[in-house]
Amino acid sequence: MVQNETEAKRRGRPRAYDPDDALRRARDVFWVKGYAATSLDDLAAATGMNRPSLYAAFGDKQGIYLAALRAQAEDLAAAIALATSQGGPPAIMVRLIFDRSIDAYLSGGGRGCFLVGTALTEAGANEEVRMIVREAFQRCDDILERRFHAAVAAGEMAADAHPRALAQLVSATMHELSMLARAGHPRPVLEERAALALTLMRL
Amino acid sequence: MVQNETEAKRRGRPRAYDPDDALRRARDVFWVKGYAATSLDDLAAATGMNRPSLYAAFGDKQGIYLAALRAQAEDLAAAIALATSQGGPPAIMVRLIFDRSIDAYLSGGGRGCFLVGTALTEAGANEEVRMIVREAFQRCDDILERRFHAAVAAGEMAADAHPRALAQLVSATMHELSMLARAGHPRPVLEERAALALTLMRL
DNA sequence: CTCATTTTGTACCATTTCGCAAACAATCCT
């Protein structure tokens, strides 16, 4: 919806808001209240925009949510890709991923992961959301699996390690940490989970 | 709200519905659409009751949801307690738990676990829901941990097995299976996840 | 039979919600 981002000069009245910033603020409301419980008034208040501007920028309510969801899915995959791109022992990498995840999930009052905390509910009745969630998680799994596979090939892990099982355990642990955060558990609980999951990985 | 369940004879006009059955039907609507997206009209249509009867039976909309949520939390803990109460090798027990979970999560079009799929979103802004979810999952973890601890003591598992870590892995795997189901993954995907988690447990 | 009691059915109300139309404002182009 929002276009001509990079173009030097646009004609007509300039926008009074930054689309990326507005989408982040809208996303934060969805993040706490969920999609269905968030009203356009909530979004207008959070972004400082009024409804017609919201419509012009992102389309209807579902359009705003889908834009936020896609951005969040992209950020998630990018974060995993970044964490796995650095070399070094897989154990260090996994520990880093867990630490970063815990920080992220506890920020904002323990809201957890956006996908887990909001999109999953909507996935029950919305085919598009369901697909976005499925593909986002699948991408993360694939990235992690490739990384573990490479680590085995590089001799950084035991030869009989199971890259696919380990990738899925990292993924599941992240999701579990997200749930625990949103259920109100404090940091030490999350840290112990991460530590015990790491123990079971025997890296 | 609903009372005098066991009393032989009630005065006045008899109820035209079965409270337990009505609550199950209401729960099924919440299960697919989530709490916020479910309207009282939806609930009235699903239960066959009209709004005043719903109010008399369960209170307001949140009351209906909380009743369904509490019942579901109870059922979950009961299912775990039942599965762990039977003796035998822990590996068999875990496999059974996963199999049962997969069946349950894929039924109804892949709606996953009620708590994971609906309550977690609401937990973001509802303190009571957050507490119910937290306690329900905590109970399951505790039951599983005790069972693994007993298995170690009984020599059914390696002495250096980690009951707490294993319990948390079973729990996290169940939650992950629930998410995968709701994200639209087919049965084989879930079955592979369960199998690989079991592999990592080295039971 | 009559009355008290409980539930049901209909209708209603106040509020919220989404979405849009039309007028106003700011900028660019010629």
Next chain:
DNA sequence: AGGATTGTTTGCGAAATGGTACAAAATGAG
């Protein structure tokens, strides 16, 4: 300067939503 273009503001309106009042109906008690 004047028109074209784009974004903002205000306000409206139709529909849906949560919740309730009240009369009718169905049962047990006396």
